[in-house]
Amino acid sequence: MTQRADIAIALRSGDVKVQRFTLDGSDSLEQHLGSVCEEVAKGVLSLIGESRLEGLLLGGGYGRGEGGVLATSTGDQPYNDLEFYVFVRGNRILAERKYRAALHSLGERLSVRAGLEVEFKVLTIKTLRRAEPSMFYHDLVVGHRRIIGGESLLSGCEHHRDPRRIPLHEATRLLMNRCSGLLFSAERLAREEFTSAESDFVGRNLAKAQLAIGDVVLTLHGKYHWSCRERRVRLGDLRRVAREEWLADMLQHHSAGVLFKLRPIRSRATREELAERHRSLVELSRQVWLWLEKTRLNEVFSDTAGYAFCGSDKCPQTKGLRNRLVNARAFGPFAAVKPGATRHPRQRLLHSLCLLLWEKNLLETPVLLRRVQRELGTKASDFRGLVAAYEKLWHRFN
Numbered sequence: 001m002t003q004r005a006d007i008a009i010a011l012r013s014g015d016v017k018v019q020r021f022t023l024d025g026s027d028s029l030e031q032h033l034g035s036v037c038e039e040v041a042k043g044v045l046s047l048i049g050e051s052r053l054e055g056l057l058l059g060g061g062y063g064r065g066e067g068g069v070l071a072t073s074t075g076d077q078p079y080n081d082l083e084f085y086v087f088v089r090g091n092r093i094l095a096e097r098k099y100r101a102a103l104h105s106l107g108e109r110l111s112v113r114a115g116l117e118v119e120f121k122v123l124t125i126k127t128l129r130r131a132e133p134s135m136f137y138h139d140l141v142v143g144h145r146r147i148i149g150g151e152s153l154l155s156g157c158e159h160h161r162d163p164r165r166i167p168l169h170e171a172t173r174l175l176m177n178r179c180s181g182l183l184f185s186a187e188r189l190a191r192e193e194f195t196s197a198e199s200d201f202v203g204r205n206l207a208k209a210q211l212a213i214g215d216v217v218l219t220l221h222g223k224y225h226w227s228c229r230e231r232r233v234r235l236g237d238l239r240r241v242a243r244e245e246w247l248a249d250m251l252q253h254h255s256a257g258v259l260f261k262l263r264p265i266r267s268r269a270t271r272e273e274l275a276e277r278h279r280s281l282v283e284l285s286r287q288v289w290l291w292l293e294k295t296r297l298n299e300v301f302s303d304t305a306g307y308a309f310c311g312s313d314k315c316p317q318t319k320g321l322r323n324r325l326v327n328a329r330a331f332g333p334f335a336a337v338k339p340g341a342t343r344h345p346r347q348r349l350l351h352s353l354c355l356l357l358w359e360k361n362l363l364e365t366p367v368l369l370r371r372v373q374r375e376l377g378t379k380a381s382d383f384r385g386l387v388a389a390y391e392k393l394w395h396r397f398n
Contacts, residue, residue, distance in 0.1 A: 019145060021062040023262055025069040026076040033062060033078065036114045041147050043106045044086055044120075048099060054087040054125060055149025057140065061261065064143035064226055068264045079264045081117040085140060087125055087149065096122040129156040133165040135174060135224065143226035164222035168296040169317050171219040173346075175292060176353060177398050178212035179285050180390075181205035183357045185278055187387040194271040202274045203267025204260075209281055211257030213250055213288050220295060228258045246287050253284065286358045304354035308371060314351070315344040330396065331377065346397045348375040352390050356383075 021033045037058060044056055060083035061067040068079030086103065088095040103120040110118040131137055141160040146153065159165060185202040188194070211228065214235050218224045221242075223234045235254055239247045267274070290301055297314070301307040320342035328336040330345055340347075352375045355368055362368045363383060373379065378389035 020065050021145075022067045022069050022076075023065070025067070029069065029076040029078065032114075033067075033082075036082065036110065036118070037145075037147055039110060039113070040082075040084055040106075040118065043110065044084070044103070045148070047102050047106065048086070048088060052088050052090065052095075053148065054089055055153040056087070056147040057085045057149070057153075058145040058147055059083045059085055059140045059143075063145040064139070065145075066228055066262060068261060070264055070266075078114070078116045081119055082114060084118070084120050084147075085144075086120055086122050087153065088122060090124070092122060092124040092127050095124070125153070125156070128154070128160075131160075133160055133162070133167065135166050135170045135219065138163060138166055138224070139226050163219070163224040166219055166222075166224055167317065168220060168292070169315065171216045171292060172296060172350075173398075174212050174219075175216045175285070175289060176346075176350060178205075178209040179289070179353055179357060180349075180394055180398065182209050182278065182282055182285065183353060183387060184391065185274075186282075186357065187384055189271060189275050189278060190383065196268060199267045199269055199271075199274065202278065203269060204264075206274070206277055206281055207257050207260035207264070209257075209285060210253040211261060213281075213285060214254030214257070216288060216292060217247075217250060220292060228261050232258050244291065246284055249284055250288065253281065282357060289354070289358075304358040305368065308351040308354045313343060314347045318344040344397075345393070349390070349394055349397060351375050352386075352393075356386060356390060 021030055041056060045053060057063065061080045062078075062082060070077045070079040086099070088099070099122060103122070107118040107120055128137065128141070137157075137160040141154055141157050182205065185205045188198045188202055191198065215224065215231060217238070218231055218234055221238060223238065225231050225234060232255060235251050239251055244250075286304060290304065290307065293307060293314075294300055297312060297316075299310065299312055301310060323344050324336040324341045327338075327341050327345060335341060352372050355362055355372050359365070359368055362372065363381070369381065372386055373381070376386065376389040376393060378386065380386050380389055
């Protein structure tokens with residue numbers, strides 16, 4: 001059977017016929033997303049060809065059947081990105097170089113038609129089979145929508161299914177990224193002009209952080225699950241046996257995050273309303289951060305400043321020699337021989353985030369300010385400038 005025949009069968013019968021993109025989106029939204037997937041399948045196949053294409057999966061919320069549904073005056077609209085994973089035969093790096101530009105152009109064209117961002121990532125089955133477990137691979141292998149490819153496409157990838165194998169540094173990375181959203185929100189809340197765009201940005205990032213804090217707790221306990229609804233249930237069960245005093249607060253926030261993920265809204269809340277929610281979430285995230293890192297690194301940190309100044313390696317899963325090369329590429333050849341060159345650059349983000357987000361007297365405390373400036377390689381001395389330097393580094397190593 002050819003790949004073109006596979007597409008016809010996948011899009012008109014079998015799992016895809018009964019599998020939804022959303023929990024409760026309208027029929028027109030479901031049909032629209034199905035039509036986009038059909039165009040994506042045809043476009044990818046024409047670019048790569050049957051002989052090179054092994055499979056095509058839709059990941060993310062829509063691939064798992066929990067995509068966001070935005071209610072508007074004209075009906076239900078999509079909210080999240082469409083994340084497609086293109087599996088090719090041969091060397092992944094060479095294939096990515098060969099197809100990156102063409103897939104990007106295809107994504108741009110289809111994004112206009114879909115009314116949301118269409119993104120592609122090139123993978124090989126061999127890469128996925130050999131890869132260490134991660135939260136990303138767990139979500140992809142366990143929760144996806146198969147557009148092209150047989151049922152055996154992901155055979156040999158079973159090790160990604162066990163949530164107990166997700167390493168704790170994955171939880172730290174998730175929390176770092178969502179707390180970075182809280183940091184970027186703090187900068188917007190401090191702006192002189194606070195527009196509806198700022199309100200929507202802050203509201204969206206608060207919801208992401210609410211969801212992530214609970215997901216981090218589950219990951220540490222080996223209870224993570226691809227479905228946000230099931231994670232909500234598991235957190236409720238965990239609360240009955242765990243002892244952390246902030247669990248009740250965390251569960252309430254996580255429930256709100258799940259609701260936003262499934263039924264997002266465009267925030268029109270005032271600066272003051274969002275600032276109050278932001279303060280509450282920043283404090284909760286601080287407690288969870290110290291709890292997680294204490295467990296992961298087997299060290300006790302008195303506070304976030306103590307964490308930032310502690311000399312222990314915050315990314316022990318990385319290799320010293322490779323880190324020298326990464327630092328040299330990022331900061332110039334002399335960075336490979338400077339103190340700390342054997343530490344991964346993400347450690348700079350972990351330290352800077354702790355000081356920028358949780359140390360209220362940062363700008364008035366010279367030793368803290370100098371530490372952030374050194375970690376970020378910046379001379380900025382105001383909050384907005386420091387956050388801009390952080391964001392630039394974050395885009396490279398998040």
